[in-house]
Amino acid sequence: MTASAAPLRLGVLGLGSVFTGPYSNIIQQLTLEGRVRLTAVYDVEPGKTAAVAARFPGVATPSGPDELIDSGDVDVVLVLTSMNEHGPLATQARAAGKHVLVEKPMATSIAEADELLAVDAAHDGLLVCAPHVVLSPTYRRIHDAVGRGEIGRLVLARARYGWAGPWWGDWFYRAGGGALFDLGVYNLTTLCGLFGPVRRVAAMVGTAIPQRMSEGRLIDNTSDDNAHVLLDFGDQRFANVMTGFTIQKYRSPAVELYGTDGVLQMLGDDWAPEGFEQWRTEREVWEVHPETEPTWPWTSGLRHLVDCAETGRPTITRPEHARHALEVMLAARRSADEGRFVDVVSDFPALIYPDHVADDGHGRRKHDPRTS
Ligand SMILES: NC(=O)c1ccc[n+]([C@@H]2O[C@H](COP(=O)([O-])OP(=O)(O)OC[C@H]3O[C@@H](n4cnc5c(N)ncnc54)[C@H](O)[C@@H]3O)[C@@H](O)[C@H]2O)c1
Structure with missing residues (x-):
């Protein structure tokens, strides 16, 4: 390039x-x-x-x-x-x-x-x-903390993103739309960046509100608007994603990460983080890490593209990561339809931030949560 x-x-x-x-x-x-x-x-x-x-x-x-x-x-x-x-x-x-x-x-x-x-x-x-969630300064700090092993080995997580749903664009409520593609994709991108690839999925994905107001009139909702997805990352590491156009409001963290030696919670939403809180069992105290860039916009993928085009550097975000998230979402829909676990086979490269040391001398990437 x-x-x-x-x-x-x-x-x-x-x-x-x-x-x-x-x-x-x-x-x-x-x-x-x-x-x-x-x-x-x-x-x-x-x-x-x-x-x-x-x-x-x-x-x-x-x-x-x-x-x-x-x-x-x-x-x-x-x-x-x-x-x-x-x-x-x-x-x-x-x-x-x-x-x-x-x-x-x-x-x-x-x-x-x-x-x-x-x-x-x-x-x-x-x-x-998109989504460009892994570029936010807060996500980078969380990725670094987890990769350093500050909460031990990451073994369990809960993520959630939802709202009442769009009142514009009928396509949100048609095939090729839906809450999983529109909203669940954020949490999946976030979690996979920390855990690595999903290996199998079990899910409930449905349409809880079959008619919606869109563009000022009532339309049939033929896509999903309510989902609960269980993710198995292998090695007994599990997570769930709760998402929907069925969530009026919430006041709980977007993402909770449970490790063998601590807990880390992202505040706000993963597309608009508000800092994080971390519990390290050895310290026995919640440490609050305020948001460092409250004005970070979720459109920052464009700035990143321009940075990389100007410098010739490779992008941090990788299309294979987005492709994996898509495979997981399609697996979730299939799991819901067929009432069974569905395997996921694709992989994607680990996130590499330019300020991270590439190798720890043992062939492992330093600060990579997937190998910590
Ligand atoms: N609305 C949000 O809050 C939000 C946030 C993040 C990402 N997104 C994503 O951004 C995309 C757009 O969302 P939106 O809310 O702006 O939807 P929207 O319906 O307001 O806008 C989509 C536009 O695309 C146009 N369009 C459709 N087919 C086209 C074509 N072939 N060529 C050119 N234009 C075409 C439509 O006429 C429409 O104006 C979606 O993929 C959505 O998931 C939306």
């Missing part, structure tokens, strides 16, 4: 809620820093494209995804569409040699995810897959 110096030119596919607020904010910040330029936008709803073009004077409005992806004035394609479009659009953009940021999940089927990975491997450029 060669480093780039000129501002990266961004093209965005999908101009809905995440573009309008969160991604626009980080694009504007990176623009002020002279590192990116928004050059092209497209949404299948012409009104959305026109509104964004009015807000960002000079931005091109190609006639469709093909024209945006093939544009010589686009270096990075952001795929911020509904989920069914993620895999095909990200694959097309990587095949055109563009850097790609794709929202979660990276695809809605294993076949699409595998095609994306194959095309990615065959072309120059970066692929950054």
Whole structure:
């Protein structure tokens, strides 16, 4: 990967809620820093494209995804569409040699995810897959603490993320949507980054609220909105993920990690952490670690992509990690349908943060929770 110096030119596919607020904010910040330029936008709803073009004077409005992806004035394609479009659009953009940021999940089927990975491997450029939870400063500190063995061997965990559910975008309640893909994916990415790959899954995944208000009218909900997923990481290490568009509010930690010598709890949500609390049995006291970057935005994968494109460094986040999370979610749905454990076979590389020592002299990565 060669480093780039000129501002990266961004093209965005999908101009809905995440573009309008969160991604626009980080694009504007990176623009002020002279590192990116928004050059092209497209949404299948012409009104959305026109509104964004009015807000960002000079931005091109190609006639469709093909024209945006093939544009010589686009270096990075952001795929911020509904989920069914993620895999095909990200694959097309990587095949055109563009850097790609794709929202979660990276695809809605294993076949699409595998095609994306194959095309990615065959072309120059970066692929950054949301969610970007492992990039947060708090996650890094937790990963480091667990990897150092501060709570002993990690053996058990509980994670939860949910809310009442979207009132926009009917697709959230159709095939290729659902709470597991939309919300559970955060917790799964978080836990797998700490435990390593899941080896088998048992789950209950259902539709608790069969009709929903969306875009101001009542629609049938034909996707999942309520899930409880049991994860077996092997070696008697277990976790569960509770997620749904069925959770009105909560005041408990997002993630609880239980080790043989202590406990670590992430406060807030894994996509918006608020620091962590740690109990070390030898110290017999709860230590509170306040959030160091309360304004860390969950869109930071874009900043990370720009950093890596500028420096030529590899990304910390790895597409294989996203692909594994997808396999786990599909296994969870299958487990729920068939009422049995479902094996998960894929692996993914351990997270390597540049400030971590690569090797402890015994062939083990220092600070890797998976090998501690
Ligand atoms: N809303 C959130 O809080 C949130 C947070 C994090 C991530 N995400 C993810 O971001 C993505 C978008 O979510 P959203 O809430 O913005 O949804 P949304 O429905 O508001 O926006 C999606 C947009 O994509 C457009 N679109 C669909 N097919 C397209 C195509 N082929 N080409 C171009 N545009 C197309 C739709 O017209 C729509 O405007 C989803 O994958 C979601 O999981 C959402």
